[in-house]
Amino acid sequence: MSSAENIQTGADMPDAGMLDVAIHRGGGGRPSAIQHYQVPRQENQTVLDIVSHIQHYIDPTLSYRFACRVGMCGSCAMMVNGEPRWTCRTHIDRVVEHNSLEIAPLRNLPVIKDLVPDLDPFFDKWTKAEARHHPSASRHQPMHIQPPDSPERQRADANIECINCAVCYAACDTVANQPDYLGPAALQRAWTLLNDAKDADKEAIWQAVSGGDGCHNCHSIGSCAHYCPNELNPMTAIAGLKQQTVRQAFSLTSVLKKNRND
Amino acid sequence: MIDARIYIWQRLSAMIMIPLVLGHLAVMIYAIEGGLSVGEILGRTQGSLVWLIFYGSFVLAVSAHAGLGLGIISAEWFRLTPKIASLLGMAVGLILLVMGSHAIWAVTFALP
Ligand code: SF4
Ligand code: SF4
Ligand code: FES
Numbered sequence: 001m002s003s004a005e006n007i008q009t010g011a012d013m014p015d016a017g018m019l020d021v022a023i024h025r026g027g028g029g030r031p032s033a034i035q036h037y038q039v040p041r042q043e044n045q046t047v048l049d050i051v052s053h054i055q056h057y058i059d060p061t062l063s064y065r066f067a068c069r070v071g072m073c074g075s076c077a078m079m080v081n082g083e084p085r086w087t088c089r090t091h092i093d094r095v096v097e098h099n100s101l102e103i104a105p106l107r108n109l110p111v112i113k114d115l116v117p118d119l120d121p122f123f124d125k126w127t128k129a130e131a132r133h134h135p136s137a138s139r140h141q142p143m144h145i146q147p148p149d150s151p152e153r154q155r156a157d158a159n160i161e162c163i164n165c166a167v168c169y170a171a172c173d174t175v176a177n178q179p180d181y182l183g184p185a186a187l188q189r190a191w192t193l194l195n196d197a198k199d200a201d202k203e204a205i206w207q208a209v210s211g212g213d214g215c216h217n218c219h220s221i222g223s224c225a226h227y228c229p230n231e232l233n234p235m236t237a238i239a240g241l242k243q244q245t246v247r248q249a250f251s252l253t254s255v256l257k258k259n260r261n262d
Numbered sequence: 263m264i265d266a267r268i269y270i271w272q273r274l275s276a277m278i279m280i281p282l283v284l285g286h287l288a289v290m291i292y293a294i295e296g297g298l299s300v301g302e303i304l305g306r307t308q309g310s311l312v313w314l315i316f317y318g319s320f321v322l323a324v325s326a327h328a329g330l331g332l333g334i335i336s337a338e339w340f341r342l343t344p345k346i347a348s349l350l351g352m353a354v355g356l357i358l359l360v361m362g363s364h365a366i367w368a369v370t371f372a373l374p
Contacts, residue, residue: 177338178263212344216269245266246273 017041019096021050023062024104027111034102035059047087047095048076051103051115064115071229074165078115079104084170086229107170108179122166125182130208131189136200146197156195159188159237161230168224168234180213184224184234187215191237194244206248215241263337263344268330275327282320307369314370321362329355 018038026032037054048066055062066076071089078087080095081102092101109117126132136144146153168184169175175183190209193199209215218238225233264272293303307313333351336342342350 174338177341210266212263212265214265216264216266242269246270249266249270 018099019050019092020100021054022100022102023051023054023115024102025062025114027105027113027116030113032111041092045092047078047080047085047090047092047101047103050092050101051078051087062115063113072163074163077106077165077167077170079107079170084167084227086165086167089229106166108172108175109166109170117166119166121179122169122183122185123164126186126189128208128213129182129186129190130201130205131186131193133193134199134201134204136198144198152195152197155240156192159192159232159234162188162232163230165229168228168232171223171227173221173223174217174219178213178217181217182209182213182215184218184238187218187241188232188234188237190215191241194241206245209241210245215245218242263347264334268334271326272330272334275323275330278319278323279327282316282323285316286320304369308371310370314366317362317366321359321366325355325359325362328358329353 017040019041021037021039022034023037024032025035037058039050039053039058042049048069051062051064052066055064064076064078066088067073069076069088071086074086076087077084079085079102080087080090081097082104084106085095087103095101103115105111105115106117109119109121112118148154148157162185164185166185172181172184174181187209190205194202194205199205215238218235220235220239222233222235225235228234292298329351331351332354333347336350337344337347
């Protein structure tokens with residue numbers, strides 16, 4: 001343990017039912033250190049409640065990030081006892097071990113301060129994967145109708161509820177070992193758009209996901225699917241990308257199409 | 263570092279190897295169980311086009327598969343740049359290719 005480690009308690013808090021919370025602090029040029037806080041346990045308490053309690057009543061210098069508190073915005077993700085989680089929807093009963101809790105900033109991302117990760121690299125990769133809408137029509141043209149029960153629409157819908165929380169990104173060992181890998185969330189959105197009839201530049205997406213940082217680097221171990229709080233499965237989306245890129249490479253029509261476009 | 267091209271070569275070489283590995287195992291078991299002597303084995307392999315094609319494609323597939331695979335693994339494990347990792351992989355592939363070709367040449371064409 002580091003010498004900077006110390007213990008703080010909310011002065012007016014009772015001793016009974018206290019939780020020992022170790023928080024990784026640092027970033028922004030400061031050396032990182034673990035700091036311990038004693039937080040009273042309550043019923044229906046979430047990990048975010050614990051962090052908020054510390055910031056409100058014990059140490060106002062603690063930085064963290066949240067917004068909706070109901071699992072919608074994706075901004076509250078942290079490492080809890082070494083695993084990435086959305087903290088606003090994680091009850092401490094599910095994660096407390098021996099009456100203690102360890103909270104750290106999300107893995108695989110630079111730290112701005114304390115529990116606030118810098119999400120720029122995560123979102124830069126969404127752009128790099130062309131995981132953004134390429135419009136096919138202007139507002140003056142009639143809207144494209146895609147039947148909800150068409151197979152493409154269903155494939156797109158299967159992964160659409162991503163809240164950009166970066167939990168999967170923090171869980172991915174391939175990102176850890178290959179920092180340029182586009183990662184599960186960006187590739188998953190690329191797959192969604194490829195299956196969306198309203199996206200007009202599929203070629204750009206194919207190019208983006210087939211490069212040296214793209215979908216073929218995925219090891220298909222599935223940590224992303226295991227940890228995604230919304231129960232999405234980026235791994236199967238990436239498997240879909242791999243399968244289709246191989247099909248494309250061998251299909252005659254893709255060659256003909258390419259020649260036509262040239 | 264794995265792009266679509268490397269991925270496809272890796273899968274293709276693996277697919278080629280599947281029947282060849284099974285064939286290779288069968289030949290090994292046959293040669294040992296049947297108690298064939300070195301002379302008898304060489305008698306069958308010398309000048310055999312089938313033998314040459316079978317083990318020739320095996321050596322090609324193994325060199326490509328192992329070279330690509332080790333390049334990729336070294337990039338991930340030792341954080342090598344894709345360029346250095348591919349050079350390393352190519353070197354491994356080349357060594358396997360030379361050694362394998364030498365062995366095939368020896369049992370197919372070289373005089374006993
Ligand atoms: S399955 Fe692929 S994307 Fe998901 S965690 Fe594993 S390597 Fe990362
Ligand atoms: S796929 Fe799941 S874990 Fe990954 S960013 Fe989206 S919601 Fe979060
Ligand atoms: S605070 Fe919005 S998802 Fe947790």
